[in-house]
Amino acid sequence: MANEKKGVSRRDFLKTTGIATGSIVGGGLIGGLIGYNVNNNGGTALEEKTGNTSKNDISTRGRMFFSNDKDFKILSQATERIFPEDDLGPGAIGLGVPYFIDNRLYGNYGNNSREYMQGPFFAGEATQGYQSKLTRAEIFTQGIQKMESEAESRFDTSFIELEGEQMDEILTDFQKDKIKMTGVSSEFFFKLLRQATLEGAYADPIYNGNNNMDGWRMKGFPGHQAAYINDIEKEKFMKIEPKSINTMH
Numbered sequence: 001m002a003n004e005k006k007g008v009s010r011r012d013f014l015k016t017t018g019i020a021t022g023s024i025v026g027g028g029l030i031g032g033l034i035g036y037n038v039n040n041n042g043g044t045a046l047e048e049k050t051g052n053t054s055k056n057d058i059s060t061r062g063r064m065f066f067s068n069d070k071d072f073k074i075l076s077q078a079t080e081r082i083f084p085e086d087d088l089g090p091g092a093i094g095l096g097v098p099y100f101i102d103n104r105l106y107g108n109y110g111n112n113s114r115e116y117m118q119g120p121f122f123a124g125e126a127t128q129g130y131q132s133k134l135t136r137a138e139i140f141t142q143g144i145q146k147m148e149s150e151a152e153s154r155f156d157t158s159f160i161e162l163e164g165e166q167m168d169e170i171l172t173d174f175q176k177d178k179i180k181m182t183g184v185s186s187e188f189f190f191k192l193l194r195q196a197t198l199e200g201a202y203a204d205p206i207y208n209g210n211n212n213m214d215g216w217r218m219k220g221f222p223g224h225q226a227a228y229i230n231d232i233e234k235e236k237f238m239k240i241e242p243k244s245i246n247t248m249h
Helices: 010-017 069-082 097-106 136-155 164-175 186-202 211-219
Strands: none
Touching: 069 097, 069 136, 069 164, 069 186, 097 136, 097 186, 136 164, 136 186, 164 186, 186 211
16 A cells, blocks of 8 residues: 555656656656556565575665664655656666665765865865765755655655655755754755665666666666677677676685
């Protein structure tokens, strides 16, 4: 039932947020993701699995940054709205994107430890890069709290209990900078969230995203092959089973 009420297509979300036409956040990479959501099963990728599991199975993964289950589920649902499951393949949750983001927020990416983070701090232009005094970890934490408070004030329930269209309404307002955040714009938070979602969908599985290399399979990307010497002269298109860094021989 939960999946049925949230079964809005990827194309619908892209259209309503303007991503498909390139407005605000641009649509170059997202174009290949457009499809229809056909996730009608009754389960969720966050549920624990039993039986045999592969080394890339998301049930074997652990959180490093989010200690609060609710915050992690809010993040998960938000990424799924950006990259939902459809007839092309799994969505963000099935690909393990929430774990990818969690692990990155725990490290250098979340702490901005390799970037200059001293003042003065001024509001940057849209064409400029990172301008906030807050770390990405702080921005994500605040953004998730804002998503929850917006859901409670607008719909009197938690973000994770919303209909898909209601989630999209809130996310779209983040994208259009209609939600007040401290030390950063909601538009910038949405850009970070969207970019991290795409990175988690297509990164090498060693970083706890792109579960089972399904993100690569949807793109026909071969991953990290040792060589193409035996195939490079062939005229026919070669469909190659992708390989992760940790599966290369």
